[in-house]
Amino acid sequence: MIARSLTELINRRQRSLKQTQAIQRSIYDFVLRNSPNLKTGQFQKISNADLGMLFQITDEQIFDGLLGQLCERSSDRPLSFRLSTRMTTCGGMTTMQRESRRGALPEFEIAIATSPLFDTFKVDTAAKVGGLVCHNRLQALQRIMEHEMLHLAELLLFSDSNCSGSQFKRYARRHFGHTESNHRLLTPSDFAKKKLGIAIGDTVCFEVGGKSMTGIINRITKRATVLVADSKGTKYTDGKRYSKFYVPLNMLRRK
Numbered sequence: 001m002i003a004r005s006l007t008e009l010i011n012r013r014q015r016s017l018k019q020t021q022a023i024q025r026s027i028y029d030f031v032l033r034n035s036p037n038l039k040t041g042q043f044q045k046i047s048n049a050d051l052g053m054l055f056q057i058t059d060e061q062i063f064d065g066l067l068g069q070l071c072e073r074s075s076d077r078p079l080s081f082r083l084s085t086r087m088t089t090c091g092g093m094t095t096m097q098r099e100s101r102r103g104a105l106p107e108f109e110i111a112i113a114t115s116p117l118f119d120t121f122k123v124d125t126a127a128k129v130g131g132l133v134c135h136n137r138l139q140a141l142q143r144i145m146e147h148e149m150l151h152l153a154e155l156l157l158f159s160d161s162n163c164s165g166s167q168f169k170r171y172a173r174r175h176f177g178h179t180e181s182n183h184r185l186l187t188p189s190d191f192a193k194k195k196l197g198i199a200i201g202d203t204v205c206f207e208v209g210g211k212s213m214t215g216i217i218n219r220i221t222k223r224a225t226v227l228v229a230d231s232k233g234t235k236y237t238d239g240k241r242y243s244k245f246y247v248p249l250n251m252l253r254r255k
C-alpha cells in the first residue's frame with residue numbers, strides 16, 4: 001500500500017522548478033533553526049542526528065513522509081545514518097544489506113562523506129552538486145542527501161538503483177531539479193593540489209624520525225603514499241625498488 005502510494009507519487013507528482021526551489025530553501029531554513037550543530041550554511045561540525053533530521057524534513061516535504069514509512073516497513077531496523085571520514089571521492093552512499101539468516105529483512109544505511117564537504121569550501125566559494133551550484137556546505141549536503149534519498153527510493157521500490165540510469169535522472173530532475181548525477185566537490189587529491197600545490201608524480205621531501213627523505217607521490221587519499229628509492233624495497237613496474245611511506249599531506253614539502 002505504502003509502496004504503491006510512493007510509486008505513484010514518485011512517478012506522477014509535478015512541481016514547477018520554482019516550487020521545488022522554494023521547498024529546498026524552506027528545508028535549508030528549517031535545518032538551521034533546529035539543528036544544534038548546523039548554525040550557518042558554512043557549518044563547522046555535523047552529527048549523524050543532523051543527517052536524520054535533514055532526511056526526515058526532506059521526506060515530509062517532497063515525498064509526504066512515504067519514503068521513511070516504507071523504509072520502516074521494509075526493514076528490521078530503523079534507517080541508519082553515518083558520517084564517513086574514509087569515503088573520499090563519492091559524496092554519499094546508500095546501501096541495502098541483508099543478513100544471511102532466513103526471513104531476515106534488509107537493512108538500509110545512508111552514509112555521507114565529510115571530507116569533500118568540508119575541504120571544498122576551505123578553498124572554493126562554490127561547487128556544483130547534481131548540476132546545481134552550491135555556495136556552502138549545507139546546500140551541498142542537501143543536494144547529496146536528495147541524491148541518496150532517490151537511491152533509497154529505487155532500492156525500496158525496485159531492489160536496485162542506478163544513478164546513471166534514465167529513470168533515476170528523471171526522478172532527480174522532477175523532484176529536486178538536479179541536472180546531473182555527480183558532484184564536483186574536491187577529492188583529497190584536488191584539495192592537495194589547490195591548497196598545497198602538490199600532485200601525484202611530484203617529488204617531495206618529508207621527515208621520518210629526524211631524517212629527511214625524498215620520494216615521489218604515488219597516491220593521495222587522507223594521506224599521501226610516497227615512494228622512496230630503496231635498494232631493499234619492493235620492485236615496482238618501472239624496474240626500480242622503493243619503500244612506501246604514508247605521510248600526512250601537511251608534512252610534505254615540494255622539492
Ligand SMILES: [Zn+2]
Pocket residue numbers: 147151162163181
Ligand atoms: Zn548515485
